Amino acid sequence: MDEILASAKKEMLVEMVKLAQKKGMAGSKGGWKEFLKVYDKKYGTSLSDPSRRDIDSLDAFLKTFTKSDDLKFFKKIRQCHSNRDKLEQFKKASPDDETAEQKLVRLTLMHPQYPIDYCFPSYEEEWMVKKCSKKSRIMKSTKMIAVDCEMVLCEDGTEALVKVCAVDRNLQVKLDAVVNPKKAIADYRTDITGVSAIDLDGVTCSLPDVQESMKKLLSHGTILVGHSLNNDLQALKLDHARVIDTSYIFKDANGPTRKKPSLSLLCKAKLGYELRKPGNPHNCLDDACAAMKLVLARLESRVDDDISEEMKELDARRKELDAGRLFVHRIPVNVLGKDLQEVIPGNFTLQMKISRKNTYSAFAIFKNMEEANEAFENLEGDLEKDLSGRAQKLVKFKLGSGLSGGLYVCKTCHDDYVKQLKSNKRSNGDEDISGTLKKLRTDQICEPIQDTYQCAAHLEEIQRLKEELSHRDQEISNLNRIIVALTRKQGL
Incomplete structure (x- = not known):
C-alpha cells in the first residue's frame, strides 16, 4: 500500500476513498466515516466529502487497509490511472x-x-x-x-x-x-x-x-x-x-x-x-x-x-418516464420476472437492475404515471417511506406455485412531484409535457434513479442488520435458558 500511495495524486486518492465507500469497504479503523470520527475530533463526519480532505487524511485512511484483496483492489485503481498516464506520455512524446x-x-x-x-x-x-x-x-x-x-x-x-x-x-x-x-x-x-x-x-x-x-x-x-x-x-x-x-x-x-x-x-x-x-x-x-x-x-x-439538445430531450423524457415506473427491490432470486406479474397489479414490463447474493431489483415500467400510481395504490402492504422520503410498501406474497416471501415496491418520484406533474398535464390539456417539465421547481424534480439504487442498498443493509440482531437476540435468549436450567440442576 505504501508504494501505491507514494506515487498517487490527490485525484486518485479521492477516487480510492469514494470507491471504498461505494463498496462498503472497511479498514482496521472501520469505514471512511468511522475513521473520521477517530482521526478528526474537530470536524469528524461533518466534512466527509473525500475531495474536501487533504492528502494526509486520505492517505491515513487508505493505510488502514491490510487485507490482500483490498490491496489488490486499490492497486487496480492505480492501474487505471497508469493506463491514462501512458497515453498522455505517448501523446507528448509523439504528438x-x-x-x-x-x-x-x-x-x-x-x-x-x-x-x-x-x-x-x-x-x-x-x-x-x-x-x-x-x-x-x-x-x-x-x-x-x-x-x-x-x-x-x-x-x-x-x-x-x-x-x-x-x-x-x-x-x-x-x-x-x-x-x-x-x-x-x-x-x-x-x-x-x-x-x-x-x-x-x-x-x-x-x-x-x-x-x-x-x-x-x-x-x-x-x-x-x-x-x-x-x-x-x-x-x-x-x-x-x-x-x-x-x-x-x-x-x-x-x-x-x-x-x-x-x-x-x-x-x-x-x-x-x-x-x-x-x-x-x-x-x-x-x-x-x-x-x-x-x-x-x-x-x-x-x-x-455534441449531444446537448438530445440530452435535454432525454432528461425531460426521463423525468416523465420515472413517474411511470415503480422500483421493486429485495426480490428473492428464486422469484422470476414473470412471477412479479402475480404480485404487482396492472400491465407493465420489467427492466432488471441490481443483482445481489440472494436478491435482485427491477423497474416495473407502466404506460404512464397514472397506471403506475394506480398499481401502487392497489398494492396490499405496509406503507412507509424510503431513505429519500419516497413512498414504498413492504408487500408479502404467495405465488400460485406455493412460493411465498416479501419484497419492497417503491415510487421513483416524490408525491409532491407527481401532483405537480398531474396539475401541469391538466392545465395543458394532457398535451406533451416535455416543455412543462423544465418549469418545475428543482426541489420537485425526480432525483436520479441511481439514488433509488442507493436507497435500496441502504434498506437492504438495514434489513440485514435487523435480521442479524434478531438472530443474536434469539441466541442470547437460548443461552439464558440453558444457564437457568444448568443453575437449577446444580442447585438440586
Missing part, C-alpha cells in the same frame, strides 16, 4: 503519431467515470488481462473490434454471459456465440436477451472458450469498441486497456449529464436510424455494429461530439 483511433482511446480513458467503471476485479480467478503497452507500434494500431454481450441472472444472484457478438470495422462478424453459463439460471431475461432455456440445449461453448477467441481477436494492439463497454467486459471477465466506449466519446456542452446517452439515442441522433423498436429484445449483432458505426462516423468526421 504526430497519435492516430484518430488512439485519440478516441485517450478520450475514453480520460473520462472522469473511467476509473470507476473500469476498475475490474481482474486479480480474481477466471479473469483474462490485456495490459496497456508503451510500444509505439501498439499505440499506432488502428485495428478495431466491436463487441456486445447479453447476460442472464443466475440462482446464486450473479450475472453470467449467455450471448456474445463481435464485428470488425468492416462490420464483418468475427464472433457470434451462445454461451452456456454452467450455472443454474434463475431468469433468462428472454424479453431482453432473446434467449430461452431451449436455446442452451446442447450448447457447449463456455466463458473460457469465448475468452480464448477474444484473446486472438485482440492481439497486436487491437482496440475494443462498445457502448458502456465496461458491462460487457465484466461479463466476459476480460480486462483490456485499449478501449473506445461510445457512451463516453460524445459530450453535453451544457455540462455533465445525469445519465449516459443510450445507444438507441446516439443511433437516432448521429446515424439517423432507429436501433430497435420499443419492446423488442436486444440484438447483440445489431448493437455491436451500431457501436462500430458510431466510432467510424466520429473518425471520418461525419458527426460531431
Whole structure:
C-alpha cells in the first residue's frame, strides 16, 4: 500500500476513498466515516466529502487497509490511472503519431467515470488481462473490434454471459456465440436477451472458450469498441486497456449529464436510424455494429461530439418516464420476472437492475404515471417511506406455485412531484409535457434513479442488520435458558 500511495495524486486518492465507500469497504479503523470520527475530533463526519480532505487524511485512511484483496483492489485503481498516464506520455512524446483511433482511446480513458467503471476485479480467478503497452507500434494500431454481450441472472444472484457478438470495422462478424453459463439460471431475461432455456440445449461453448477467441481477436494492439463497454467486459471477465466506449466519446456542452446517452439515442441522433423498436429484445449483432458505426462516423468526421439538445430531450423524457415506473427491490432470486406479474397489479414490463447474493431489483415500467400510481395504490402492504422520503410498501406474497416471501415496491418520484406533474398535464390539456417539465421547481424534480439504487442498498443493509440482531437476540435468549436450567440442576 505504501508504494501505491507514494506515487498517487490527490485525484486518485479521492477516487480510492469514494470507491471504498461505494463498496462498503472497511479498514482496521472501520469505514471512511468511522475513521473520521477517530482521526478528526474537530470536524469528524461533518466534512466527509473525500475531495474536501487533504492528502494526509486520505492517505491515513487508505493505510488502514491490510487485507490482500483490498490491496489488490486499490492497486487496480492505480492501474487505471497508469493506463491514462501512458497515453498522455505517448501523446507528448509523439504528438504526430497519435492516430484518430488512439485519440478516441485517450478520450475514453480520460473520462472522469473511467476509473470507476473500469476498475475490474481482474486479480480474481477466471479473469483474462490485456495490459496497456508503451510500444509505439501498439499505440499506432488502428485495428478495431466491436463487441456486445447479453447476460442472464443466475440462482446464486450473479450475472453470467449467455450471448456474445463481435464485428470488425468492416462490420464483418468475427464472433457470434451462445454461451452456456454452467450455472443454474434463475431468469433468462428472454424479453431482453432473446434467449430461452431451449436455446442452451446442447450448447457447449463456455466463458473460457469465448475468452480464448477474444484473446486472438485482440492481439497486436487491437482496440475494443462498445457502448458502456465496461458491462460487457465484466461479463466476459476480460480486462483490456485499449478501449473506445461510445457512451463516453460524445459530450453535453451544457455540462455533465445525469445519465449516459443510450445507444438507441446516439443511433437516432448521429446515424439517423432507429436501433430497435420499443419492446423488442436486444440484438447483440445489431448493437455491436451500431457501436462500430458510431466510432467510424466520429473518425471520418461525419458527426460531431455534441449531444446537448438530445440530452435535454432525454432528461425531460426521463423525468416523465420515472413517474411511470415503480422500483421493486429485495426480490428473492428464486422469484422470476414473470412471477412479479402475480404480485404487482396492472400491465407493465420489467427492466432488471441490481443483482445481489440472494436478491435482485427491477423497474416495473407502466404506460404512464397514472397506471403506475394506480398499481401502487392497489398494492396490499405496509406503507412507509424510503431513505429519500419516497413512498414504498413492504408487500408479502404467495405465488400460485406455493412460493411465498416479501419484497419492497417503491415510487421513483416524490408525491409532491407527481401532483405537480398531474396539475401541469391538466392545465395543458394532457398535451406533451416535455416543455412543462423544465418549469418545475428543482426541489420537485425526480432525483436520479441511481439514488433509488442507493436507497435500496441502504434498506437492504438495514434489513440485514435487523435480521442479524434478531438472530443474536434469539441466541442470547437460548443461552439464558440453558444457564437457568444448568443453575437449577446444580442447585438440586
